[in-house]
Amino acid sequence: QSALTQPASVSGSPGQSITISCTGTSSDIGGYTYVSWYQQHPGNSPKLIIYDVRKRPSGVSNRFSGSKSGNAASLTVSGLQAEDEAYYYCSSYTSSSTFVVFGGGTKLTVL
Amino acid sequence: QVQLQQSGPGLVKPSQTLTLTCAISGDSVSSNSAAWNWIRQSPSRGLEWLGRTYYRSKWYNDYALSVKNRITINPDTSKNQFSLQLNSVSPEDTAVYYCARDLDTATFDYWGQGTLVTVSS
Numbered sequence: 001q002s003a004l005t006q007p008a009s010v011s012g013s014p015g016q017s018i019t020i021s022c023t024g025t026s027s028d029i030g031g032y033t034y035v036s037w038y039q040q041h042p043g044n045s046p047k048l049i050i051y052d053v054r055k056r057p058s059g060v061s062n063r064f065s066g067s068k069s070g071n072a073a074s075l076t077v078s079g080l081q082a083e084d085e086a087y088y089y090c091s092s093y094t095s096s097s098t099f100v101v102f103g104g105g106t107k108l109t110v111l
Numbered sequence: 112q113v114q115l116q117q118s119g120p121g122l123v124k125p126s127q128t129l130t131l132t133c134a135i136s137g138d139s140v141s142s143n144s145a146a147w148n149w150i151r152q153s154p155s156r157g158l159e160w161l162g163r164t165y166y167r168s169k170w171y172n173d174y175a176l177s178v179k180n181r182i183t184i185n186p187d188t189s190k191n192q193f194s195l196q197l198n199s200v201s202p203e204d205t206a207v208y209y210c211a212r213d214l215d216t217a218t219f220d221y222w223g224q225g226t227l228v229t230v231s232s
Contacts, residue, residue, distance in 0.1 A: 002157045002158075034216045034217050034218065036217070036218045036219070038219075045209060045222040045223065045224060045225050046158070046209075046219070046222055047222075048218065048219060048220050051216070051218040051220070052216070052218070057220065089157075089158055091158075091217065091219075092217065093216060093217035094217075097173075097175075097176055098160065098175055098176065099160060099163070099173055099175070099217060100160045100217035101160075102157060102158040102159070102160070103157075104157050105157060105158075
């Protein structure tokens, strides 16, 4: 069982927006601004798309945005495109000896 | 551009030692601002951070409690790479293993290509 809780799946039609939630505790998401999101297509390594809650690495589309409130973080994908269909994972720095915790992943289906 | 190239066997027998190597290009294993991590992914455990090595005037290691008694991560400055050794493996250690860089904020910005390691006799 993953330390951060994500919905197993979300879906949306092309052009629509979706939001994926990620719930933790005050020891991880709630206590720090080191929340990241990763996109993973089947057979590929995870790719960083959001870090420090809302920052985007160079080259990542501005259709991806992140936010945080209390012990929960969210990833919003706007203007859905077929290529966005993938698994999405959240992570957070944690004050426990684990250093970092991950969510269980959310499968995004573009209808 | 940082690149991480993994190497190592895809099949390990139970009770033996799993060893993987991650070669770094575009950065240094001795960097004072980066840390070098091993992360694994399996259907049953999801993404699981295993440990890291980093240099801050001297070498440090951090390990996950779940593998702390079985894991060693070593830097190799002569080859600019780092390695993972996981002892006494069991079928539960079957997973895709990744190496990854983080900048001390648990943000993994570069990943290796992944190595599927199967523990089976």
